Amino acid sequence: MTPEAFRPAPRAGLNASQVRAGGGPYRDVLAFLQARFPQALDWPQRLLAGEVLDAAGRPVHAQSPCPPGTLLWYWRQPPQPExxxxxxxxxxxxxxxxxxVDKPPFLAVSPAGRHVQxxxxxxxxxxxxxHDLTPLHRLDRDTAxxxxxxxxxxxxxxxxxxxRERxxxxxxxxxxxxREDLTQPFTARHRLVExxxxxxxxxxxxxxxxxxETEVARLQEIDPALVxxxxxxxxxxxxxLTPQTGRKHQLRAQMAALGLPIVxxxxxxVLQPEGPDDFGRPLMLLARALRFVDPLDGREQGFESGHALPLGRNGD
Structure with missing residues (x-):
């Protein structure tokens, strides 16, 4: 097995992540990791505990050399208990x-930032x-x-x-x-920039x-007492909502731009300050269905969520 073929075993169901040193020069591994991930303050402890590995799977030390191209393996850790x-x-x-799968609200798709486990x-x-699972698309953490x-x-x-090819x-x-005045159906077109x-x-x-671009169709009035x-x-x-494109936050941003912010x-x-999740007030957005022709066998594939809006406290 060559060094590049090595991949660490998962820990607590979490795959190892890799990073390759670039730029620099860095005096050692610790200096590179602190520069690359300044928000993580525990690199000295993780290196001391042998939780950072080289390309061959050997623990590296804080003072190990770190020339450009050095490959390191590590496991993501949340900045605070989840x-x-x-x-x-x-x-x-x-x-x-x-x-x-049918994803519930409040659960991120993959590890990032403060959401890891x-x-x-x-x-x-x-x-x-x-352990080789890969998400084929994204749903926002709040979206079911x-x-x-x-x-x-x-x-x-x-x-x-x-x-990629829509x-x-x-x-x-x-x-x-x-909105009584919404033309049925209405095609929303906006330029969204990050x-x-x-x-x-x-x-x-x-x-x-x-x-x-998203096709927006009003289906029925909803009793607010149920939401x-x-x-x-x-x-x-x-x-x-039937999106024709796949921009980040597309549906949420377009609905807000139309004066129809999702409950x-x-x-x-308005961007709200981060705080504890209120599991009793999920985002009222549901990815109802996916359909496509399987690229490997040509069969029509279709999947539909078993959830229903409003999403209750038990996620159904």
Whole structure:
């Protein structure tokens, strides 16, 4: 086995991450890790405990040399203890190539930032032992519904191409303010841009050629008394959203831009300060269905969420 072929075993269901030194020069491994990940303050302790490995799987020390190109393995750690998300995943489909789940709200898809263990990917790896799983698309942490994974690395590109080439039919449902004047159906077109400040999480609507398109259809009026977190006296509707493009936060940003912010959205139209999750007030956005033609066998594949809006406290 060559050094590049080595891959550490998962820990607590979490795959190891890798980083390669670039730039510099750095006086040692500790200096590189502190420069690359300044938000993590515990690199000295992790190095002392042997939790950072070289390309061959050997623990490295804080003072180990770190020339450009050095490959290091490590395991992500949350910056603070994670509260367990009290909702479970539902398995919709599993074969040797694809795994599809019904994701609850409040559960991130994969480890990032302060969410490491409480993610769909880690839960599946712990439950099923499938350590090569790769998400084929993304759902926001607050969004519930159908989420697909590739099981084997050899098939990733074929399936990911479906999303890159817009060959997946996606249907969402949302609860938002009622609008009598909405043309049926209405096609929303906006230019969405991501701010240069990485700390600012909202996508912005900008002038110029639209790069985001969603068909918006009003389905029925919803009794606000049935919707956790609904504003007092609000008139609400159930909407079907069919995106033709796949920009970050596309549905949430476009609905807010239309004056139809999705109920319990903590980002649009006003970014709320981070705080403890209120599991009784989930975002009223559901990835209802996915359909595509399987690129490997040509069969029509279709998956539908078993959730229903409003999402209750038990996630159903």
């Amino acid at each position: 509260a367990r998300v009290p909702f479970e995943l539902t398995l919709l489909h599993q074969c040797e190539r694809l795994l599809v 409480e993610t769909v990917l880690v839960r599946l790896q712990q439950q099923l032992g499938l 519904g159908v989420l697909a994974f590739c099981v084997q690395p050899a098939h990733r590109d074929a399936y990911q191409a479906l999303w 060959r997946v039919h996606k249907v969402y449902e949302a609860i938002a303010p009622w 701010p240069k400040d990485a700390r600012f999480h909202q996508m912005q609507v900008a002038a110029g050629e639209p790069n985001s 956790p977190g609904a504003p007092a006296g609000a008139r609400l509707g159930l909407y079907r 319990n959205d903590r980002v649009y139209p």
